[in-house]
Amino acid sequence: MPTVPGHALPHADPPAAAPRSSGVNGHAPRPAEDFLTVRDVSKRFGITQALDRVSVSFRAGEVHALMGENGAGKSTLGKAIAGLHRPDEGVITLGGRQLAPGDIDDAFAAGVRIVHQELAQCPNLTVAENLCLHDMPTRRGVVDYATMNRRAARLLADLAPEIDPRAPLGDLPPGRRQIVQIASSLGEGEAGGSHAGAPRVIIFDEPTSSLSVAEADRLMSIVRTLAGRGMLCVYVSHRMGEIFHCCDRVTVLRDGRFVGTSRIAEITQSDLVAQMIGRRIDDSASYRRAPHAPDPAGSAPLLAVEGLSSPGKLHGVSLEVRPGEVVGVGGLVGSGRSELLDAVFGLDQAATGAVRVAGRDLPVGSPRASIAAGVGYVPEDRRLQGLFFQLGIAENIAVPQMPDLARGGLRSFRAERGLIQRQLARFRVKAASPESLPGELSGGNQQKLLIARWMTDATRVLLLDEPTRGIDVGTKTEIYRIVRDAADAGLAVLLVSSEMPELLALSDRVLVMCDGHLTGQLRGREMTQESVLRLATLKHARTPDPATVAG
Ligand SMILES: Nc1ncnc2c1ncn2[C@@H]1O[C@H](COP(=O)(O)OP(=O)(O)OP(=O)(O)O)[C@@H](O)[C@H]1O
Ligand SMILES: [Mg+2]
DSSP states (O other): OOOOOOTTSOOOOOGGGOTTOOSTTTTSOOOGGGSEEEEEEEEEETTEEEEEEEEEEEOTTOEEEEEOSTTSSHHHHHHHHTTSSOOSEEEEEETTEEOOTTOHHHHHHTTEEEEOSSOOOOTTSBHHHHHTTTSOOEETTEEOHHHHHHHHHHHHTTTOTTSOTTSBGGGSOHHHHHHHHHHHHHHGGGTTSSOOOOOOEEEEESTTTTSOHHHHHHHHHHHHHHHHTTOEEEEEOSOHHHHHHHOSEEEEEETTEEEEEEEGGGOOHHHHHHHHHSSOOOTTOOOSOOTTSOOGGGSOOSEEEEEEEETTTEEEEEEEEOTTOEEEEEOOTTSSHHHHHHHHHTOOTTOEEEEEETTEEOOTTOHHHHHHTTEEEEOSOIIIIIOOTTSOHHHHHHGGGHHHHOBTTBOOHHHHHHHHHHHHHHTTOOOSOTTSOGGGSOHHHHHHHHHHHHSSTTOSEEEEESTTTTOOHHHHHHHHHHHHHHHHTTOEEEEEOSOHHHHHHHOSEEEEEETTEEEEEEEGGGOOHHHHHHHHTOOSOOOOOHHHHOO
16 A cells, blocks of 8 residues: 655644634533534435434544445435535534534535545546636736646645646546545645635545545545544445445444444444345355356357457457356456447447447447447446436436337337336335436436446347446345346346456456456456456557457
8 A cells, every 4th residue: 555645635623722612611622522423413305304313423533434325315414514415403513613504614614525426527627727626826817827736736746646737637537537536625725725724524425436446545545644633534435345444433324314333343344234234145146147057158249349449548359248148347447448348339439440239230439329239338437428417317217218119209208107117116226206317316326327227128238337336235236136137138248347356256257458458368267356457467468369258
């Protein structure tokens, strides 16, 4: 794990010295136990009771995890603390002072920062412009780019010094964009701007869901460093490994209610899961094809890719996926995995080579033709590439199938409704109604919505890029089951996942990429974490003979 040079990270005011303690006994040093307290906080959205009289105490200097199923109320609680939601009832105090309900400025002045679950950035501005968006340095009325770039470089120094402040943000992969977002949340208070209040509480809402393992490690060491300086870090994540590696205590929410707070040292992983979902799950299960299932090797490939290249991204990638197969694609962030799926689906206009579905060539660069041929794509970035945020969730599901469901050139609302109801129920998308907008769903439920769109009878080839990102542990195993059942029913699945256990549990064989090349294939016993990593770092890769990576 990289060491974190400390100089540029903000320090918290020691709680006792905070001049803003103006509570009843604000003169006395506050015991660490109730540095931040949430008392009987409720929040309702329409018919959804997102928080139901939740009470939690947080200590200064701890990393406190918030866990719970998708839709349990974690983000809502974080936003209530940060003043982005006004609770219907209840009180939040920080350092003995009551925060004004639903008042972002008050929370900010008191030192609360939040790193949001969804990326909220301007991709067409540079990294530095994004970092200084709210406080542009100027000289004689014009933006002072030199100062701005220096400030941005300072904010990034601890997290990712390799990011160029002058690069357009949209050119960075999601992992890097997430780091920029974290830098901007951490930095604002000390950026030399006009804002008051150094950070004392930082809420990380699934900060690592789009980061590589190395980036996530780096982030966690930064979180520990911040806590070591007396800051309270509230850490929302579905990744068990991170919770046990990085957190001191954990609070579980379920259906908007407080279930319990435990010390990490005193709770087991399966107890924690049981608290979250009310039952235990077997996380060692494999979802590979059952040994007695018919071997797809005899059938003709459903998806065939030949010599797929794209300047600077892909170099002569060839592969085949047969009906009934889940083929995993391993590799490091930036190895070309997502670019491969983009190109197969027809999103890369510069791609050359052949993509065939059931023996028929797809025209290059035409997602429409891919959809018509039965290709479904769950992309990595649900915000930028996936969901239509202006449309209701019902239409988000029905969109790719509207032409098929139409009768005599007219939309068949009845057929659409049937499909929508089936999919919402099958994927247990938690939403107030089919008319709700995707933005009203919790992060994990947005992801389920995206998967529900493509897992229908019309799909024959399914491209999945980090499909369980932000999905809770219980639902994850359900999605694995659904993917496997779909494959058993004859689908061809190409799966990209950075979560090694997921890749290995779900794939029948694994192809590995490095620098836009396929560097090898693993099957059966060869499919181990070590072998994937070895191939993922194989430099000067030769592209293997297509025959060797065929099914
Ligand atoms: N702006 C909103 N409008 C309507 N409903 C909302 C809104 N924000 C949240 N909700 C609902 O409140 C509930 C709690 O959502 P929240 O985002 O807090 O869940 P979460 O625990 O963060 O879940 P996830 O793990 O999926 O991110 C969900 O049912 C969600 O649909
Ligand atoms: Mg959330």
